[in-house]
Amino acid sequence: MKGYGPETFGELNAGDYDRLHDPGTTDAAVDLLSEFALPGRTLELAIGTGRVALPLARCGCRIEGIEASAEMVAKLREKPGGADIPVTLGDMASVKAEGAFDFIFLIFNTLYNLTSQEAQVRCFANAGEMLAPGGAFLIEAFVPDLSQFHNHRSMQPRHISFDRLAIEAAIHDPVTQRIDYQYLRFTPDGFRMTPLPMRYAWPQETDLMAQLAGLTLESRWGGWDKRAFAADSRMHISVYRKPGA
Ligand SMILES: C[S@@+](CC[C@H](N)C(=O)[O-])C[C@H]1O[C@@H](n2cnc3c(N)ncnc32)[C@H](O)[C@@H]1O
The missing domain is CATH 3.40.50.150 (Vaccinia Virus protein VP39)
Structure with a gap:
């Protein structure tokens, strides 16, 4: 990344x-x-x-x-x-x-x-x-757990409540064994992205x-x-x- x-x-x-x-x-x-x-x-x-x-x-x-x-x-x-x-x-x-x-x-x-x-x-x-x-x-x-990926892509809600939503999106590269994550958080204060590349x-x-x-x-x-x-x-x-x- x-x-x-x-x-x-x-x-x-x-x-x-x-x-x-x-x-x-x-x-x-x-x-x-x-x-x-x-x-x-x-x-x-x-x-x-x-x-x-x-x-x-x-x-x-x-x-x-x-x-x-x-x-x-x-x-x-x-x-x-x-x-x-x-x-x-x-x-x-x-x-x-x-x-x-x-x-x-x-x-x-x-x-x-x-x-x-x-x-x-x-x-x-x-x-x-x-x-x-x-x-x-x-x-x-x-x-x-590669079963979470479809076509090497994954999107998972991590938290849903009245005023808060957190989603984890990820793309997997099986060749390099890398997963690029992006954590998305929505609150009344706004929207925040937190990327995390991992191998x-x-x-x-x-x-x-x-x-x-x-x-x-x-x-x-x-x-x-x-x-x-x-x-x-x-x-x-x-x-x-x-x-x-
Ligand atoms: C998930 S946190 C773990 C922190 C702590 N070990 C714990 O268990 O709470 C990952 C930590 O690794 C540090 N880190 C990431 N890459 C690093 C690197 N190449 N060398 C040293 N620290 C690194 C980050 O700054 C962060 O503090």
Whole structure:
């Protein structure tokens, strides 16, 4: 999508990210992530406004972040404890936080915000390089449901009420595995468009990206409650391990 760079998500969404982007799984995510995050050094790629990083820090986790958007980091900084979390500004596919980490994670489908296979492969390599020997890299990402598309196009009402309408429109390119989304919101205050280009990867492709980065699949679940990953799972949580010293 022309004009959309790593900083664009934050420019468009930082103002109301916390209000509009609640996946409803934050507590369960923090529970599972804390199993890996304690007691070592932890890094969240695309830390955003600290949705999970702040509760992890409150649990005693030593957490840092990488984030492309200064606007998202500014929102993190406004929150209690948000000023204490070190954040490196830049593209998670290339920028490095200082030192080695025992645990790195990238959740809420954000691997797909990197809109080419090449960038996703670089992101895995970058995470692998920042991991200490024996460290783990966890990702959470959706498993595409291509049945929602007709002729590679989809239009879905997301919310209808007396004075509000939200619609998600999407176009799928099966060759590049890209989905260009446009979220349309109509309220009495006006009409707003929020574009989001994504590039999905099947779980087996992410395994290969991990393998290229020297990481091996250790666990895969179909939810934050560690339910088994199955053919009908709509998301996966995968943990990759770097060999020990
Ligand atoms: C869906 S939000 C997730 C934020 C946070 N991890 C959470 O779970 O709430 C996606 C985040 O990725 C950031 N982002 C997008 N592309 C990025 C990139 N190439 N490098 C670093 N951050 C990026 C956005 O600015 C945004 O903060």
